[in-house]
Amino acid sequence: MTDAKDERRPAGELEAAVMATLWAIGTPLTPGQVQAELDSGLARTTVTTILSRLHEKGIVRRERQGRGYAYHPVQDGPGLTARRMHTELARDTDRETVLARFVAQLSSDDEQLLRRLLEADE
Numbered sequence: 577m578t579d580a581k582d583e584r585r586p587a588g589e590l591e592a593a594v595m596a597t598l599w600a601i602g603t604p605l606t607p608g609q610v611q612a613e614l615d616s617g618l619a620r621t622t623v624t625t626i627l628s629r630l631h632e633k634g635i636v637r638r639e640r641q642g643r644g645y646a647y648h649p650v651q652d653g654p655g656l657t658a659r660r661m662h663t664e665l666a667r668d669t670d671r672e673t674v675l676a677r678f679v680a681q682l683s684s685d686d687e688q689l690l691r692r693l694l695e696a697d698e
Contacts, residue, residue, distance in 0.1 A: 590618070594626050595635070599653060604639055604646035 597613045598605060605613070607624040614623070627647045630636040635656065638645035651659065668674045682690065 590622070590626050591630060591635075594623065594630065595649060595653075595656070598636065598647065598649045604641070604648040606641060606644055606646050610647070 593614060593616070594610055597610050601609075601613060607620055607627055610627065611618060611620045611623045627636065627638070627645075631638050631647065634650065636647045636649055638647045649656075665671060665674055679687065679690070
């Protein structure tokens with residue numbers, strides 16, 4: 577039985593829950609296995625749709641398993657966050673202003689961390 581409340585959650589929340597499950601298990605999972613691990617009442621078809629969308633976005637890979645697919649993440653959580661940051665940066669033609677505003681909004685701890693990371697690459 578499907579919990580209508582879960583079905584109405586924003587797609588981003590559902591995608592995040594599915595990704596958290598894939599990362600936690602660490603092996604390719606079928607939609608049915610993801611559904612069982614989520615234990616949220618989502619319909620298997622909903623989980624399949626979420627996984628298909630994640631595959632179309634290049635966030636998960638799939639491999640044939642029986643008549644269906646098993647899915648696994650392309651990157652870990654920090655790698656996916658970095659990818660999203662790059663995607664957002666690429667959407668604006670004024671990269672310098674975007675980066676300047678991003679850096680201006682960093683906490684002092686994050687700014688120091690960024691400086692250390694940049695210096696380590698030199």
